[in-house]
Amino acid sequence: MPDSVLRHVVLFGFKESSKPEDIQKIVDAFKELPSKISEIKDFEWGTNSSPEGLNQGLTHAFMVTFHSDADRDTYLPHPAHKEFVDILGPHLDKVTVLDYWTKP
């Protein structure tokens, strides 16, 4: 583990019309990316359980960890990532993405 890592925080909210099985397919497809993109060094995800009501319509959180900006820059246009975005797109209502460097 390096001294610092790059966290890529991805939050999604889905359309009212999207079915649970559509959302499950998206989650499953995202979970497949670490096996397809070696630049992903860590991956975790979960659904919102905050009691604060500040999730702004976002219900699913994913945290992808990289060890360099270059690895993140390889990930974004990677064919496997683009395939995922194609699956996601029709169901996406809201999205928030922040990247930050931190000491793990």
Add this chain to the structure above:
Amino acid sequence: MPDSVLRHVVLFGFKESSKPEDIQKIVDAFKELPSKISEIKDFEWGTNSSPEGLNQGLTHAFMVTFHSDADRDTYLPHPAHKEFVDILGPHLDKVTVLDYWTKP
């Protein structure tokens, strides 16, 4: 480390009128919380460096880790957390908070 942890993702955007020193005081105050609230098991933070432009006006990311819902429920109304919110409040323009359980 338990099998699963509760991630508390907190994203802030600040007012145009807020000065860098105001924001620094907020960051410093947040960073003090792990020493004041024993329920916080891990803490990291950073400023947004994503090239995607999907940060929705949010510029600062904090990830607070708990080991139980009860610990998160102790944190939220904790006097030290409330003091922090008092420092934050006048400068806060946008906020997004999601909690999720995940395997670390």
